């Protein structure tokens with residue numbers, strides 16, 4: 001609640017979400033896969049904001065939104081979005097009643113799961129669309145290909161289910177080409193073993209890496225996540241994508257420290273000469289990874305890169321400035337965005353871009369840019 005006489009400050013750490021660029025990446029996913037799109041919006045649309053991103057994607061006519069759990073599905077429905085929603089992983093008993101009541105499409109890994117959904121659907125007097133999951137090498141869920149024909153005989157008797165799709169998931173599409181090709185052929189063989197393409201309205205296998213690096217085989221639906229958000233898991237495609245999320249903050253202090261002054265917890269950085277030091281209002285409490293400490297990570301201020309010094313603290317980081325620097329208090333800082341890629345930060349933090357995006361905490365305000373020349377503040 002804002003009180004009338006108290007001014008509201010700008011946030012000191014925020015992300016700018018460029019929606020036109022999200023749409024460009026969606027168009028690219030469509031073009032390169034020649035498939036309909038299930039846009040993966042799990043984990044708050046990879047930190048970009050579940051409701052806002054789902055609404056924007058719905059305006060662009062996607063076939064499905066892919067989520068991790070019923071809680072995410074509920075939030076999407078409560079935001080007024082009516083695009084079909086698919087659950088990317090297995091669900092347990094306590095979630096099924098709501099899944100059926102909301103007509104969310106689950107994937108099925110066992111006959112027991114399928115029967116449980118069938119019973120609920122029957123009791124509620126509805127038929128539930130489901131997709132069969134096939135485990136071609138992810139080991140996280142799905143029927144093993146060799147057991148499928150036998151299980152299929154049991155599944156088709158479940159009259160309150162409509163087996164509308166078949167799916168698998170690539171475990172190594174950005175790491176192991178040979179294994180990915182094996183998964184693609186195992187998936188094709190699984191579909192053949194159940195009577196061929198015509199049995200399934202939807203056939204889907206590819207994540208971003210699969211879409212970019214591999215043929216889509218007999219699929220007609222693709223499940224991009226990361227690539228929609230502007231990052232290619234396969235670096236050679238990076239220039240085809242457009243940056244969606246920029247993490248920003250401001251310089252809160254500029255000081256000159258004498259030679260021999262230590263900076264941040266543990267005193268891992270000590271000045272060797274008098275040094276101009278800028279303090280910036282963001283830290284690991286915002287999701288900027290503490291693990292980049294001491295690795296040479298840089299931030300952008302006034303169009304120039306500056307190295308972090310000392311450890312990342314919960315709410316603040318420090319950078320060293322050249323002696324002639326014109327950096328001053330209030331300057332905008334890009335932690336990642338169009339000039340410093342999230343992948344670069346992930347590499348310094350010894351992790352993956354997915355984790356950087358999903359790690360941005362609720363304290364960081366999401367600001368949505370709706371046209372390409374809009375600025376946040």
Ligand SMILES: *Cc1c(COP(=O)(O)O)cnc(C)c1O
Pocket residue numbers: 040042088169206207208209223224225226227233
């Ligand atoms: C997360 C996920 C995706 C999207 O993966 P990206 O690598 O981000 O494109 C696709 N399918 C499934 C089953 C997933 O869990």
